[in-house]
Amino acid sequence: MIPAFDLKRQNRSLSGELTRAMTEVIEAGQFILGGTVAAFEEEIAGALDVTHAVGVANGSDALYLALLAAGVGPGDEVVTTPFTFFATAGSISRVGAKPVFSDVDRDTFNMDPAKALAQVSPRTRAMLPVHLFGLMVDMAPLLAGFAGTVIEDAAQAIGARRDGYRAGSAGAMGCFSFFPTKNLGAFGDGGVVTTQDGSLAEALRILRTHGSRRKYLHERFGVNSRLDALQAAVLRVKLPHLADWTARRQAIAARYTAGFSALGVSEVLPPAVPAGSVHVFHQYTVRAERRDALKAHLNQAGIGSTVYYPVPLHLQPVFAELGYGPGDFPASEELSRTALSLPVFPELVDDEVDAVIEAVAAFYGHGY
Numbered sequence: 001m002i003p004a005f006d007l008k009r010q011n012r013s014l015s016g017e018l019t020r021a022m023t024e025v026i027e028a029g030q031f032i033l034g035g036t037v038a039a040f041e042e043e044i045a046g047a048l049d050v051t052h053a054v055g056v057a058n059g060s061d062a063l064y065l066a067l068l069a070a071g072v073g074p075g076d077e078v079v080t081t082p083f084t085f086f087a088t089a090g091s092i093s094r095v096g097a098k099p100v101f102s103d104v105d106r107d108t109f110n111m112d113p114a115k116a117l118a119q120v121s122p123r124t125r126a127m128l129p130v131h132l133f134g135l136m137v138d139m140a141p142l143l144a145g146f147a148g149t150v151i152e153d154a155a156q157a158i159g160a161r162r163d164g165y166r167a168g169s170a171g172a173m174g175c176f177s178f179f180p181t182k183n184l185g186a187f188g189d190g191g192v193v194t195t196q197d198g199s200l201a202e203a204l205r206i207l208r209t210h211g212s213r214r215k216y217l218h219e220r221f222g223v224n225s226r227l228d229a230l231q232a233a234v235l236r237v238k239l240p241h242l243a244d245w246t247a248r249r250q251a252i253a254a255r256y257t258a259g260f261s262a263l264g265v266s267e268v269l270p271p272a273v274p275a276g277s278v279h280v281f282h283q284y285t286v287r288a289e290r291r292d293a294l295k296a297h298l299n300q301a302g303i304g305s306t307v308y309y310p311v312p313l314h315l316q317p318v319f320a321e322l323g324y325g326p327g328d329f330p331a332s333e334e335l336s337r338t339a340l341s342l343p344v345f346p347e348l349v350d351d352e353v354d355a356v357i358e359a360v361a362a363f364y365g366h367g368y
């Protein structure tokens with residue numbers, strides 16, 4: 001059995017350290033904010049090359065709080081893509097603003113800057129590009145062409161780079177998730193907002209504790225959304241391994257791409273890596289002919305795979321009121337029918353990668 005993802009392998013190799021780190025928190029009795037969270041915030045800021053990192057309860061709240069901190073609210077529009085996880089657009093609705101969708105580029109799965117800029121109206125307050133599957137959006141034209149706030153949904157892209165930009169430090173704020181299956185995963189939910197701007201960092205810190213700087217004195221409406229100290233302790237153990245884990249993901253991706261090419265599997269298009277990009281392969285997502293049949297074949301062979309995302313956001317029932325319909329975003333709709341994510345996680349061994357390549361090749365009648 002080759003699972004789509006296996007967290008147990010990673011946890012097993014670090015279990016002594018993780019247990020010690022969590023025990024320290026339990027013995028200190030400081031579970032909400034405090035030294036462990038502050039230390040992690042400092043470490044992750046250093047790793048991501050930003051001046052501020054504000055730990056929050058999850059990646060969805062990171063997006064919500066970033067939009068609130070930017071002053072986005074009712075009457076505002078925010079441009080984003082429909083081929084992403086629900087939370088991206090959900091966060092825009094959550095602050096009372098209107099998501100405006102712009103189709104993705106079918107080769108990169110990511111926001112097409114020219115198309116996104118064409119959606120800007122006098123009401124557009126922010127742009128919310130998503131660095132999907134670990135590949136950064138082409139930020140330079142977006143930043144050059146849009147005068148409002150750019151907030152990066154970097155939930156899947158920790159450590160990614162492109163043209164001198166790093167995920168989470170190109171726009172005004174970057175939003176990351178530490179959901180257990182992410183490249184840097186906690187033992188539960190967690191997230192962080194990064195920024196180079198001290199006043200935004202302060203706003204985020206206030207917003208995550210009910211709009212209060214001093215206990216029981218509330219300056220604005222905020223929420224309760226903090227990164228738990230126990231999660232911060234887990235993340236502090238894992239963070240020093242992230243660079244190696246990312247390198248292993250990249251090696252697996254390269255092995256897949258070379259393997260499909262060597263076996264002449266032209267029915268599968270490997271993920272694009274545009275020049276100047278460092279892809280961190282949160283997912284290795286191919287575009288596949290007869291995707292659903294391929295997935296069933298892999299499943300039969302004991303190989304896990306995942307469909308991200310089967311229904312683009314403009315066709316989700318909850319967004320019906322936005323008035324979009326089938327055919328509005330052809331690339332996103334096509335990808336929802338063709339994209340398939342193959343197993344990629346640092347502990348996956350080469351023999352397993354080769355077995356996946358061979359199973360894909362066999363499905364299309366190629367191979368040895």
Ligand SMILES: Cc1ncc(COP(=O)(O)O)c(C=O)c1O
Pocket residue numbers: 058059060061084085087088130153155156176177178179189190191
């Ligand atoms: C692109 C994207 N945005 C936002 C989120 C939300 O993160 P979380 O699950 O931590 O709330 C996720 C992850 O689930 C994601 O993949």
